[in-house]
Amino acid sequence: MIRGLVGVALALAGLVPLGAGVLFLTRTPFRVGLAVFTGMAAAMVLLPPLVYLGLSPSVPLVLALGVVAVFAGVLFGRPRWGRLHVEPLPLLVLAAPLVLLAARAAEKPVDQYDAFANWVLKAKLLYFDRGFLSASIAPPVHREYPLGLPSIEAYVLHAVGSANTRVLHVLFVVFLGGLALIAWTVLRPHVGTWPLTAGLSLLLWMPAARDQALSAYADVPLACLFVSAVLLLASEQIALGTVFAAAALATKRDAIAFLAVLYALGFAALLVRRERDRLRAWSISALCVVASAVPWRVFDATHDLHDRDIKPSLSHADQVGFVLGRLGHLIVERAYLWALPIAAIAAVVMLVRGRDRQLALGALALGVGLLAALVVVYVSGTTGVRYLVRSTAERTLITPALLAAALLPLLATRALGAPRPPDRRPQRSPRRPRRGRRRR
Amino acid sequence: MWRLLVASAVLALPVALTLGSTVHDDVDAIREHSRLSAVEANVVPPFGFGASRNVPLLLGIRRIVPDDASVSFLPRGGDVARRIFVQTGWIRWVGFVIVPRLVDAGADARWAVLVGRSPREAGIRPRRAWRFGRDWLVER
Numbered sequence: 420m421i422r423g424l425v426g427v428a429l430a431l432a433g434l435v436p437l438g439a440g441v442l443f444l445t446r447t448p449f450r451v452g453l454a455v456f457t458g459m460a461a462a463m464v465l466l467p468p469l470v471y472l473g474l475s476p477s478v479p480l481v482l483a484l485g486v487v488a489v490f491a492g493v494l495f496g497r498p499r500w501g502r503l504h505v506e507p508l509p510l511l512v513l514a515a516p517l518v519l520l521a522a523r524a525a526e527k528p529v530d531q532y533d534a535f536a537n538w539v540l541k542a543k544l545l546y547f548d549r550g551f552l553s554a555s556i557a558p559p560v561h562r563e564y565p566l567g568l569p570s571i572e573a574y575v576l577h578a579v580g581s582a583n584t585r586v587l588h589v590l591f592v593v594f595l596g597g598l599a600l601i602a603w604t605v606l607r608p609h610v611g612t613w614p615l616t617a618g619l620s621l622l623l624w625m626p627a628a629r630d631q632a633l634s635a636y637a638d639v640p641l642a643c644l645f646v647s648a649v650l651l652l653a654s655e656q657i658a659l660g661t662v663f664a665a666a667a668l669a670t671k672r673d674a675i676a677f678l679a680v681l682y683a684l685g686f687a688a689l690l691v692r693r694e695r696d697r698l699r700a701w702s703i704s705a706l707c708v709v710a711s712a713v714p715w716r717v718f719d720a721t722h723d724l725h726d727r728d729i730k731p732s733l734s735h736a737d738q739v740g741f742v743l744g745r746l747g748h749l750i751v752e753r754a755y756l757w758a759l760p761i762a763a764i765a766a767v768v769m770l771v772r773g774r775d776r777q778l779a780l781g782a783l784a785l786g787v788g789l790l791a792a793l794v795v796v797y798v799s800g801t802t803g804v805r806y807l808v809r810s811t812a813e814r815t816l817i818t819p820a821l822l823a824a825a826l827l828p829l830l831a832t833r834a835l836g837a838p839r840p841p842d843r844r845p846q847r848s849p850r851r852p853r854r855g856r857r858r859r
Numbered sequence: 860m861w862r863l864l865v866a867s868a869v870l871a872l873p874v875a876l877t878l879g880s881t882v883h884d885d886v887d888a889i890r891e892h893s894r895l896s897a898v899e900a901n902v903v904p905p906f907g908f909g910a911s912r913n914v915p916l917l918l919g920i921r922r923i924v925p926d927d928a929s930v931s932f933l934p935r936g937g938d939v940a941r942r943i944f945v946q947t948g949w950i951r952w953v954g955f956v957i958v959p960r961l962v963d964a965g966a967d968a969r970w971a972v973l974v975g976r977s978p979r980e981a982g983i984r985p986r987r988a989w990r991f992g993r994d995w996l997v998e999r
Contacts (some may be wrong), residue, residue, distance in 0.1 A: 558954035
């Protein structure tokens with residue numbers, strides 16, 4: 420186990436150059452944790468096309484991508500170093516659920532159906548350089564799915580040095596930690612230390628997220644990448660948000676519906692607020708995300724790999740009530756720590772009290788939009804709507820639930836009218852800069 | 860200040876209500892995972908899989924069949940039965956356990972598992988054969 424954990428740590432360290440390069444390119448201040456999570460996202464976007472070309476997702480390949488990214492970042496981006504500002508007690512509080520989950524992950528066997536029939540099986544096959552596209556090969560199932568997650572898992576197995584699929588579960592804890600890190604970075608200027616710590620504790624202690632993360636399915640990675648993209652795009656870090664949106668799309672097909680909702684709402688908000696100057700950035704972002712999926716779609720088309728379980732139609736529209744009922748039942752289950760209802764109540768309070776109405780409307784619209792997207796996808800199922808909902812709804816709901824949990828600190832403090840934290844950025848004086856001066 | 864405290868309390872309440880059972884579940888799972896041997900964790904299937912379940916066969920394939928080989932599975936009932944059999948959950952578990960060897964959906968791989976029958980019953984004259992319970996692994 421120790422060797423496996425060292426391998427996972429080395430794999431994460433090997434992602435730092437790639438993440439750093441992407442941070443430089445997107446003009447985001449470099450921080451080690453952020454570089455690791457960004458490196459994971461970038462690797463999930465970049466590795467699958469190289470796998471399609473016949474390259475193995477090996478350690479040298481990821482390091483080479485990192486070298487190229489750093490050079491590109493230095494030449495075309497803007498290397499900046501973020502200030503290291505650690506708040507020890509919140510760090511300890513937020514590290515506790517992750518350390519416990521990592522301990523649970525370190526020796527967990529692969530024991531979930533889709534993990535051994537699909538996700539981890541593909542990772543093992545990629546690790547051993549065994550092709551699995553030929554129809555003459557029995558498993559894995561769903562060869563039409565994107566390869567972002569199996570590719571990065573295979574890379575981690577290369578770093579571990581064996582097909583140790585037990586220790587591989589630790590990677591899924593890193594996704595949750597990465598989301599918490601992004602949420603902290605984006606929300607800290609707007610939310611006080613303790614509400615933010617409490618809110619992110621809710622995210623990290625959510626039983627559904629913890630159990631599903633260790634199922635080795637793609638739902639929690641998708642949720643973490645998608646929610647990170649939402650937070651970054653909303654905080655106007657469009658370029659970095661685009662990387663995470665593309666990574667979400669490289670993880671699982673559900674991201675198509677979620678990203679369609681996100682970008683549609685983003686464009687609608689910009690048009691309503693008449694912020695036409697930001698439309699260009701969002702348009703380029705959307706184009707980049709679509710372009711990132713082209714290799715996957717072309718590969719599927721040329722290899723006769725088709726999506727057979729979802730076919731958009733209204734023939735099952737009569738099942739909408741059943742789908743809504745099932746989702747509604749899950750939303751109030753304790754496994755999700757009531758994140759969605761609490762977030763919805765907070766947003767409604769904000770609307771009623773006239774506090775930050777745009778934020779409240781945006782959060783409500785995105786939450787409702789994601790749930791509506793799930794309903795549309797479910798009623799378009801070809802394998803029987805009820806079977807599909809019963810077997811997957813608790814997993815697909817994790818994306819809206821984690822989004823609600825990540826937004827909760829902001830929504831709850833705004834709903835209660837809590838004061839914003841003082842801006843800790845040094846104020847720049849046009850005449851004579853003074854060190855240590857704070858804007859109040 | 861009180862608003863910050865109330866916001867923190869509202870957010871911490873769901874965690875406080877569930878923390879005990881979450882930690883308990885995690886600790887139980889850690890204990891359970893640490894007790895598993897390598898074979899129990901990596902070869903023994905997590906589900907029953909009925910009569911198909913054959914752990915000695917999996918260990919035999921991992922020991923005998925070369926890494927770069929493929930294995931066909933030949934149940935009674937000809938092509939139709941084989942096509943159904945290779946889509947079962949058991950075969951998906953087999954595929955996961957025997958990687959880097961592949962499960963061949965066809966009938967013609969050099970290595971084959973005769974499901975629930977002997978080489979003589981299957982009308983096969985193998986170069987070598989190994990029996991694992993009711994199944995036989997053969998090299999043709």
